Amino acid sequence: MAAGAGFSVASLYYSQPMLGLIASDLHAQGGGAGLVPTVTQLGYALGILLLAPLGDRFDRRSLILCKSALLALALGGAALAGQLPGLLLTSLLIGLAATLAQDIVPAAAALAPEARRGQVVGKVMTGLLLGILLSRVVSGVVAQAWGWRTLYVLAAIAVALMGVVLARALPRFAATTTLRYPALLGSLWRLWREQPSLRRAVLSQSLLAVGFSAFWSTLALMLQQQLGLGSAVAGAFGIAGAAGALAAPLAGRFADRLGSTVVARLAIGVALVGFALLLLGGGLSAAALLALLAISALLFDFGFQSALVAHQTLVYGLLPAARSRLNALLFTGVFIGMASGGALGTLALARWGWQGVAALATGAAAASLLVRLRRA
Missing domain, CATH: 1.20.1250.20 (MFS general substrate transporter like domains)
Known part of the structure; x- marks a missing residue:
């Protein structure tokens, strides 16, 4: 679960060191490539507010697996983007799907005994935080050596494999509320x-x-x-x-x-x-x-x-x-x-x-x- 949180949230930051390469490859003028991390963060913010609460309404395991599949597809789509608008759209989807990290941490808290909840949350958060802090280093090295598209391909593979592991490891979680979506947000x-x-x-x-x-x-x-x-x-x-x-x-x-x-x-x-x-x-x-x-x-x-x-x-x-x-x-x-x-x-x-x-x-x-x- 720590690795899953790390790989998912790292997807938000891969683009930052690669903006120069992306701009050159897609012929993005006027700093248009700089919109890529902005749109990704916007998608993440919307996902936290609009999607993360669903973990109380539905089985968290199903949500985590669905978002893992969507994130892998979005990362793969980013690798195939031929123009900047396509990359911006996939970046928005990456941000939305990367909120699976915010499903994994509450899931870990639910599985942990009360006396060890802080310790378990801390371990999962270590993976998430290392994903944030090391993602830029990894993407910079990979993009410089093999190109920015390769980084997105490798990221998609990593997330897909992570989804397979989580599918085998996670139990099902009972919903804790029956509120409909508008009432859930309210x-x-x-x-x-x-x-x-x-x-x-x-x-x-x-x-x-x-x-x-x-x-x-x-x-x-x-x-x-x-x-x-x-x-x-x-x-x-x-x-x-x-x-x-x-x-x-x-x-x-x-x-x-x-x-x-x-x-x-x-x-x-x-x-x-x-x-x-x-x-x-x-x-x-x-x-x-x-x-x-x-x-x-x-x-x-x-x-x-x-x-x-x-x-x-x-x-x-x-x-x-x-x-x-x-x-x-x-x-x-x-x-x-x-x-x-x-x-x-x-x-x-x-x-x-x-x-x-x-x-x-x-x-x-x-x-x-x-x-x-x-x-x-």
């Missing part, structure tokens, strides 16, 4: 209104996502402007992020023992320290700045991923019959935070330089901690 607002713990978890994680996205959205541009370094160096910082992702199972284990709220507060504190270190970057030599960035990325990635697992464990324990809907609300909030952080980070870099980005990320993490410290 219940999202009721859950949001009636669950203050859910609101605090979503707001806290979303604020942390603002700082996380602000850093990663502007890092490559800052390295190029200040140090004259290319995208390969920026991509290498993903290794530090991948190391931070290994915090997920540890966070889940401690969430089972100490409680999700305690772990979330500690994790946000670690992320806050990581972001605050960025404020010390002014006037450093290139080597010292790179070292500081690596340490900061390791710390705030560790904190962000640990807080996410703690918040997921907390949210899944609120109403077991509504886990898919609760998960949809949590990740909708995280997505909004990511999108806002990317936009605000770019604005901060343009107006106030890298110190502005550091201040934004630190302030967002501090606000996240304040939300988490509030008592019910």
Whole structure:
């Protein structure tokens, strides 16, 4: 299930390092190729809001297998796209189908004993997070060596094989509600209104996502402007992020023992320290700045991923019959935070330089901690 979550969510990010090759091959003018990751993320956002809640209404196993087949077909279609509009359409479908990751995690929570739920969720989230962090590295290497279409073909094969494995391994899941689809979506607002713990978890994680996205959205541009370094160096910082992702199972284990709220507060504190270190970057030599960035990325990635697992464990324990809907609300909030952080980070870099980005990320993490410290 961890591998399944990783392969599916990685599909969202494969295109980013390949945009230059895609634009050249499809003769996309005026930055049209840049719409590919945007449309993919849009599809994912729509899928989280409109499709993820179906996990409470139908057998999650069937949903996971259907989405696996759709994702494999969409990736294969992307490899065959002859023009940009065709690639944009398949990218939208990739985003929609990649939400099977948001079916796998609640399924893992449902299968886990209550005493080990955090640990199990943490292990599955490790696969998901490694898929996010390593997908760009893999796609860049494969596309450079064998072309961007080859990457999509290999991705389609990997997802298809993953679907076969999940079909053999997963049990069936009983539906936890009989609500019709409009009422199912309408219940999202009721859950949001009636669950203050859910609101605090979503707001806290979303604020942390603002700082996380602000850093990663502007890092490559800052390295190029200040140090004259290319995208390969920026991509290498993903290794530090991948190391931070290994915090997920540890966070889940401690969430089972100490409680999700305690772990979330500690994790946000670690992320806050990581972001605050960025404020010390002014006037450093290139080597010292790179070292500081690596340490900061390791710390705030560790904190962000640990807080996410703690918040997921907390949210899944609120109403077991509504886990898919609760998960949809949590990740909708995280997505909004990511999108806002990317936009605000770019604005901060343009107006106030890298110190502005550091201040934004630190302030967002501090606000996240304040939300988490509030008592019910």
